[in-house]
Amino acid sequence: MPAAPIQPVILCGGAGTRLWPASRGARAKQFLALESERSLFARTLDRVAGPGFLSPLILCGIDHVDAVRSHPEADGSRVIVEPLARNTAAAIALAVATSEPEQLLLVMPSDHIIADIPAFHAAVDAASALARADWLVTFGIAPERPETGFGYITSGAPLGDGAYKVERFIEKPPLEVARRLLDEGGHSWNAGIFLFSAGAMRSAMLALCPDIFRAAEAALEHGVSEGVSIYPERGHFTRAPSDSIDYAVMEKHDRVAVVPVSMGWSDVGSWQAVHELAARDEAGNACAGDVFLHDSRGCLVRPESKRVSLVGVENLAVIVDGDDILVMPLDRSQDVRAAASARQ
Amino acid sequence: MPAAPIQPVILCGGAGTRLWPASRGARAKQFLALESERSLFARTLDRVAGPGFLSPLILCGIDHVDAVRSHPEADGSRVIVEPLARNTAAAIALAVATSEPEQLLLVMPSDHIIADIPAFHAAVDAASALARADWLVTFGIAPERPETGFGYITSGAPLGDGAYKVERFIEKPPLEVARRLLDEGGHSWNAGIFLFSAGAMRSAMLALCPDIFRAAEAALEHGVSEGVSIYPERGHFTRAPSDSIDYAVMEKHDRVAVVPVSMGWSDVGSWQAVHELAARDEAGNACAGDVFLHDSRGCLVRPESKRVSLVGVENLAVIVDGDDILVMPLDRSQDVRAAASARQ
Numbered sequence: 001m002p003a004a005p006i007q008p009v010i011l012c013g014g015a016g017t018r019l020w021p022a023s024r025g026a027r028a029k030q031f032l033a034l035e036s037e038r039s040l041f042a043r044t045l046d047r048v049a050g051p052g053f054l055s056p057l058i059l060c061g062i063d064h065v066d067a068v069r070s071h072p073e074a075d076g077s078r079v080i081v082e083p084l085a086r087n088t089a090a091a092i093a094l095a096v097a098t099s100e101p102e103q104l105l106l107v108m109p110s111d112h113i114i115a116d117i118p119a120f121h122a123a124v125d126a127a128s129a130l131a132r133a134d135w136l137v138t139f140g141i142a143p144e145r146p147e148t149g150f151g152y153i154t155s156g157a158p159l160g161d162g163a164y165k166v167e168r169f170i171e172k173p174p175l176e177v178a179r180r181l182l183d184e185g186g187h188s189w190n191a192g193i194f195l196f197s198a199g200a201m202r203s204a205m206l207a208l209c210p211d212i213f214r215a216a217e218a219a220l221e222h223g224v225s226e227g228v229s230i231y232p233e234r235g236h237f238t239r240a241p242s243d244s245i246d247y248a249v250m251e252k253h254d255r256v257a258v259v260p261v262s263m264g265w266s267d268v269g270s271w272q273a274v275h276e277l278a279a280r281d282e283a284g285n286a287c288a289g290d291v292f293l294h295d296s297r298g299c300l301v302r303p304e305s306k307r308v309s310l311v312g313v314e315n316l317a318v319i320v321d322g323d324d325i326l327v328m329p330l331d332r333s334q335d336v337r338a339a340a341s342a343r344q
Numbered sequence: 345m346p347a348a349p350i351q352p353v354i355l356c357g358g359a360g361t362r363l364w365p366a367s368r369g370a371r372a373k374q375f376l377a378l379e380s381e382r383s384l385f386a387r388t389l390d391r392v393a394g395p396g397f398l399s400p401l402i403l404c405g406i407d408h409v410d411a412v413r414s415h416p417e418a419d420g421s422r423v424i425v426e427p428l429a430r431n432t433a434a435a436i437a438l439a440v441a442t443s444e445p446e447q448l449l450l451v452m453p454s455d456h457i458i459a460d461i462p463a464f465h466a467a468v469d470a471a472s473a474l475a476r477a478d479w480l481v482t483f484g485i486a487p488e489r490p491e492t493g494f495g496y497i498t499s500g501a502p503l504g505d506g507a508y509k510v511e512r513f514i515e516k517p518p519l520e521v522a523r524r525l526l527d528e529g530g531h532s533w534n535a536g537i538f539l540f541s542a543g544a545m546r547s548a549m550l551a552l553c554p555d556i557f558r559a560a561e562a563a564l565e566h567g568v569s570e571g572v573s574i575y576p577e578r579g580h581f582t583r584a585p586s587d588s589i590d591y592a593v594m595e596k597h598d599r600v601a602v603v604p605v606s607m608g609w610s611d612v613g614s615w616q617a618v619h620e621l622a623a624r625d626e627a628g629n630a631c632a633g634d635v636f637l638h639d640s641r642g643c644l645v646r647p648e649s650k651r652v653s654l655v656g657v658e659n660l661a662v663i664v665d666g667d668d669i670l671v672m673p674l675d676r677s678q679d680v681r682a683a684a685s686a687r688q
Binding site: 021292294295303305306307308309310311312313316318320323324325326327328329332335336338339342343 | 365636638639647649650651652653654655656657660662664667668669670671672673676679680682683686687
């Protein structure tokens with residue numbers, strides 16, 4: 001752990017439809033208990049609890065404040081309530097604008113899994129010196145398969161301590177390119193986890209996306225605070241262009257480093273991923289709740305308060321949420337969007 | 345239609361688990377609307393409404409009286425409430441014991457479908473003369489496939505009018521035998537539909553299963569009547585051995601005839617059968633209720649008051665009933681019993 005404590009910044013906005021019907025509206029993916037008894041958000045907070053870290057700064061939308069506050073793990077955390085969703089650059093600008101220049105900020109999505117927390121902490125340690133030297137550091141995930149659902153980061157010149165200058169960011173590639181990237185080595189998945197000093201990011205934003213930073217600053221100036229909650233003013237925040245931190249800053253800046261790390265990371269981006277991460281019985285079934293199985297294998301069942309009976313099925317997801325029941329082969333998990341959009 | 349009106353006797357006992365979870369307890373299969381808007385019981389009553397038929401005599405268990413009475417189609421029908429289930433021989437004995445000897449009784453299960461009602465009426469017509477001549481007549485279904493789930497009836501010497509003396513009854517056969525029976529011809533499925541005079545059946549029962557008939561008679565004698573309802577006394581009825589009319593009488597009697605008939609009959613004995621009988625969309629899906637389908641084919645969905653979304657599945661049954669949700673390939677429909685018994 002570094003000498004000066006790091007400020008965790010938890011990005012808790014967004015809901016997503018990839019885990020519909022469990023994830024929707026106010027019940028965003030990060031608040032679900034998926035393969036564990038505890039929510040992804042709670043486990044994200046766990047990851048940065050303890051020495052070396054300040055109490056987290058949480059950024060969320062107005063719809064999610066109650067869910068955040070319902071987590072005892074978030075007690076005492078400051079919460080910045082985004083008046084509307086303006087993507088990650090504007091959210092990070094809010095965090096940067098409320099921090100001292102020399103403060104290191106560790107920015108993390110709230111809906112990922114990191115199984116190997118010591119490896120994560122070691123990577124943060126390794127990145128700290130660079131961050132203090134005004135590098136914007138991103139953590140690259142050692143790729144395990146030719147995944148087409150993530151962006152990639154190409155490592156350039158070594159900077160010591162397992163870090164590299166970023167040579168370039170690669171958009172979500174087609175399968176052929178993803179295979180080549182995996183074979184070549186030197187490419188990591190872009191997981192959206194960053195470490196930087198507030199001052200370095202402020203300078204970068206003022207140079208590369210001043211509209212976003214100025215809008216965030218003005219929204220804070222005209223906003224209100226209630227206890228540990230901060231409510232930036234909507235009108236000013238609305239003027240911030242909606243852009244990701246990757247597009248707005250990281251891809252354009254010349255002092256960006258990557259620390260590749262293998263830490264059991266998953267973005268839990270589909271019901272298939274949930275099934276793979278969950279504890280399974282000998283037949284490969286992952287069931288939480290009242291499920292009867294007869295001659296059924298490789299299934300993921302979330303019966304909620306209902307009673308699900310499976311007879312003679314394989315590799316199927318059966319997800320119950322209120323009045324909605326989704327039935328889908330796990331390997332068709334990407335197609336859940338069709339149902340999610342039809343049901344909204 | 346015959347000159348003297350026929351007394352329909354509707355056997356409405358039993359529940360069965362083959363259509364679990366929709367069919368269970370008081371909500372027996374005969375009271376479900378399956379491939380139609382109306383229940384199987386209602387359509388059974390329709391079949392014998394009109395000239396040539398008396399108002400039906402309905403035999404049911406105490407659990408099913410409310411369901412029977414909730415059908416306006418049953419208004420004015422006499423109902424004999426069996427104090428406990430004692431199989432078909434004892435139920436038929438109750439009907440026989442309350443009828444004049446010369447009265448023809450047409451005994452039918454309440455949970456079958458007959459699509460071609462004119463063909464059914466013609467077969468009843470053809471059987472009437474034999475029944476009046478003290479034959480016990482059974483209606484044999486012209487077999488459509490080598491079915492192993494039904495018993496078979498072998499036709500013997502012709503008796504005129506398309507009827508035959510029954511040569512023998514064959515138990516549910518293995519597939520090989522079922523194929524041979526289909527190829528040979530001269531064999532019908534035993535559908536449990538009978539026509540006979542009360543007097544002929546009374547004599548047969550007194551000769552072949554006097555315990556059953558005497559128990560039924562005594563139960564009626566010690567029972568009570570309330571309006572159109574008759575409640576045989578439990579203690580006496582309990583003494584009736586539990587036996588099917590096939591075992592107790594038909595297989596042992598020497599004056600049994602069969603009238604083979606092709607009349608679009610189905611016992612609706614599985615969810616697969618329900619799917620086959622139901623109206624289906626172009627992709628072969630039969631859905632009643634709020635169902636979203638994406639790239640899904642050949643499915644049967646009963647969402648009840650829930651909302652079911654299918655993504656990328658084929659030939660699947662998804663049956664919702666209260667808190668129970670069954671998911672099963674249609675061709676595994678026979679295995680539903682595993683879930684039904686586990687869930688009871």
